[in-house]
Amino acid sequence: MDLPTIDESKRQHTIRKWKLLERYIAPWLQIVSRHFPRAVYVDAFAGAGAWVGHPSGARFEGSPLIAARAGAQVAARREHFRLELIAVEVANRRADQLRALLAPFAPDVREGRFEEEFPAILRQVSDARVPSLWFVDPDGMEAGFGQMREVRQLRSAELLFNYSAEGVRRVVGAAVGQHKQAAALGRRLVTFGFTERPEEPADRDEQERLALFVGTFREWKPLVASMPFQRRDRQPALYHFIFATDNNAGFSIMKDQMWKLDREGTLFAGIPPDPQGRVEAVLEERFGGQTVTWADIHVGTSYHHSKLLQALRSLQRKGLVSCAELPENPDRMPLDHEFSFEPTLGLG
């Protein structure tokens, strides 16, 4: 099969995106396969499946293949387990190539628009009552909040959403002063959910807009992390990967993987990476005088969950934090477990 090429120097951010997905999906499958006979992976904007890198000639596999291989690996070890793969791709040549590449994995490849396929897929996943991971990776602004809002209702559904900062800049930016295109742009803004937020000004600052998105995701799922992807030679970020879940263990894994891939970057919307070794001080600084939940602390810092638990224990011993009894394992911490921080004295 003649695979399309990708330019490796211009596609470093894409390669990083695949790396993050690969590093998340394997541990996710480990966990879900322990408790369920099946799980579903939905690739909403699936792409062509594989490329040849230029100039190296190396083969690069895209998101549906990454998921399929990870699923097959787990199934080889745990015979009772199966990962169901649903992939949607609108372009027919890409869908054909993808179907051929995925053939050994018995996938469900649908050629069509995700928006139209979505209701049937949602019903299928909901009826299956098994965990699901939704990868929503549009090129621009094709994916709507409408669909994502529905996904939030599913139990054990996790969402990895590629927020295209460039697509939003292009479309929302173009909306300013270009009346001729207003109707078409209006339709796209509706699909993307902007009109559901009438307060959304077209010229909103990028970070603010991202924070708004992350905030909306947090209304749906308690644990949300986001990570910017950009080309090394270009600012600002091309897109942001937003991950939303209600699973403590899954969140810790994703947060950790994001941290490893993005040590210098701004890991969470608006929150700079935290200085290592100063966990207690950072917690006091950020939450002093407040009562917050485990989910707030986990989302509001870049620290690993074990470090957070250790620091909270120590603060509790010093009388600086009060809370109910803490579990041994941070994965067992209820997301709504409350922590009351004493006001800080501002002594630095």
Ligand SMILES: C[S@@+](CC[C@H](N)C(=O)[O-])C[C@H]1O[C@@H](n2cnc3c(N)ncnc32)[C@H](O)[C@@H]1O
């Ligand atoms: C960014 S690429 C996906 C890459 C893929 N997720 C990966 O990581 O390997 C986006 C894909 O979505 C497809 N697409 C665009 N609009 C779509 C729609 N409304 N429904 C489904 N697929 C669509 C495009 O043809 C393109 O192949």
